[in-house]
Amino acid sequence: xxxxxxxxxxxxxxxxxxxxxxxxxxxxxxxxxxxxxxxxxxxxxxxxxxxxxxxxxxxxxxxxxxxxxxxxxxxxxxxxxxxxxxxxxxxxxxxxxxxxxxxxxxxxxxxxxxxxxxxxxxxxxxxxxxxxxxxxxxxxxxxxxxxxxxxxxxxxxxxxxxxxxxxxxxxxxxxxxxxxxxxxxxxxxxxxxxxxxxxxxxxxxxxxxxxxxxxxxxxxxxxxxxxxxxxxxxxxxxxxxxxxxxx
Amino acid sequence: xxxxxxxxxxxxxxxxxxxxxxxxxxxxxxxxxxxxxxxxxxxxxxxxxxxxxxxxx
Numbered sequence: 001x002x003x004x005x006x007x008x009x010x011x012x013x014x015x016x017x018x019x020x021x022x023x024x025x026x027x028x029x030x031x032x033x034x035x036x037x038x039x040x041x042x043x044x045x046x047x048x049x050x051x052x053x054x055x056x057x058x059x060x061x062x063x064x065x066x067x068x069x070x071x072x073x074x075x076x077x078x079x080x081x082x083x084x085x086x087x088x089x090x091x092x093x094x095x096x097x098x099x100x101x102x103x104x105x106x107x108x109x110x111x112x113x114x115x116x117x118x119x120x121x122x123x124x125x126x127x128x129x130x131x132x133x134x135x136x137x138x139x140x141x142x143x144x145x146x147x148x149x150x151x152x153x154x155x156x157x158x159x160x161x162x163x164x165x166x167x168x169x170x171x172x173x174x175x176x177x178x179x180x181x182x183x184x185x186x187x188x189x190x191x192x193x194x195x196x197x198x199x200x201x202x203x204x205x206x207x208x209x210x211x212x213x214x215x216x217x218x219x220x221x222x223x224x225x226x227x228x229x230x231x232x233x234x235x236x237x238x239x240x241x242x243x244x245x246x247x
Numbered sequence: 248x249x250x251x252x253x254x255x256x257x258x259x260x261x262x263x264x265x266x267x268x269x270x271x272x273x274x275x276x277x278x279x280x281x282x283x284x285x286x287x288x289x290x291x292x293x294x295x296x297x298x299x300x301x302x303x304x
Contacts, residue, residue, distance in 0.1 A: 037265075042251070051255040051256070051257065052254040052255035052256075052257050052261060053254070053255070053257035053261065054263050055259055056260060056261055059264050059265060059268045060264065063268070074252065098275065099275050102271040102274070102275055105271065106267060106268055109264075109267055110264040110268070112262065113260045113263050113264050114264070117257055117260055177250065177291070184264075215272060218276070219272075219275045219276055219279070222276060222279035222280060222283070223279045225279070225283060226279050226283050226286060229286045229287065229290070230285060230286060233286075233290050233293075238290075239290075239294060242287065242290055242291060242294065243294060
C-alpha cells in the first residue's frame with residue numbers, strides 16, 4: 001500500500017497519470033455541462049413563485065458546493081503535504097486555490113444576481129453570505145501567501161497551515177442557515193429526508209453539480225501538470241519525455 | 248426563441264450568472280494550457296541550447 005502511494009505520488013507517475021486522465025475528464029465535463037444546461041434551461045419547468053429567475057440555481061448551487069468541496073480538498077492535501085512531505089499533495093493544494101476562489105466568487109455574484117430580483121437587494125450581511133465572503137478571503141489569502149514566500153517548501157507549509165485554520169469556516173457556512181436567522185433559505189437538497197424540490201428541477205441540478213466536480217478535477221490536473229513541468233524540468237525523465245515527444 | 252432569451256423578464260440576472268460562469272471556467276482552463284505551451288517551448292529551447300554546446304551529448 002505504502003509503495004503504491006509512493007509510486008503514484010512521484011511527480012513522474014503523477015504527470016503521466018494526469019496526461020492520460022485530462023482528455024477523458026475534459027470531454028466528460030463538456031458532455032455533462034451541455035446536458036445539464038439543456039435540462040436546466042429548457043426542459044425544467046418554470047417555478048410557480050420565482051418564474052424563470054430560479055434558473056440561476058443551476059450555476060449558483062453547484063458553484064457554492066464546489067467552493068466548499070475544493071476548500072476541503074485543498075486543506076486535506078495541504079495537511080498531507082505538511083505531514084508526509086509529499087510534493088504532489090502540495091501541488092494539488094496550490095492548484096486547487098485559484099479554481100476554488102473562482103467558484104466562491106461565482107457563488108457570491110450569482111447569489112447577488114438572484115437576490116436582487118427576489119429579495120430586492122444585492123447584498124445583506126447575513127451569516128450565510130458573510131461566511132461565504134470569508135471563504136473567498138481565505139482562498140485569496142492562500143494565493144497571496146504562496147506568492148509572497150520565495151522558498152517553495154516554506155510557502156507550501158505556511159499555506160497548508162492557513163488552509164487548515166480556515167477549515168473552521170466550512171461548517172459555519174453549511175450550518176449558518178440553521179444557526180442564525182438568515183435571509184438565505186435553508187438546505188433544500190442536502191437534507192436527511194427527501195429533498196424539498198421537484199424531481200424535474202432536481203435532476204438538472206445534480207447533473208450540473210457532477211459536471212462542476214469533473215470540471216474541477218480537469219482544471220486542477222491542468223495546473224498540476226504545469227507545476228510538474230516547472231519543478232521537474234531538469235530531471236532526466238522529463239528531458240527524455242520532452243525530446244521523445246518532439247517529432 | 249426570443250421568449251427563451253427573455254427569461255420571463257429576468258434575462259439580465261439569468262444570463263449574467265451564466266455568462267460569468269462561462270468566463271471564469273474558460274479562464275481556469277485557458278491559463279494553464281497557455282502556460283504549459285510556454286513552459287514546453289522554454290524547456291525545448293534550453294535542451295537544444297545544451298545539446299549545441301555539447302556535441303557529445
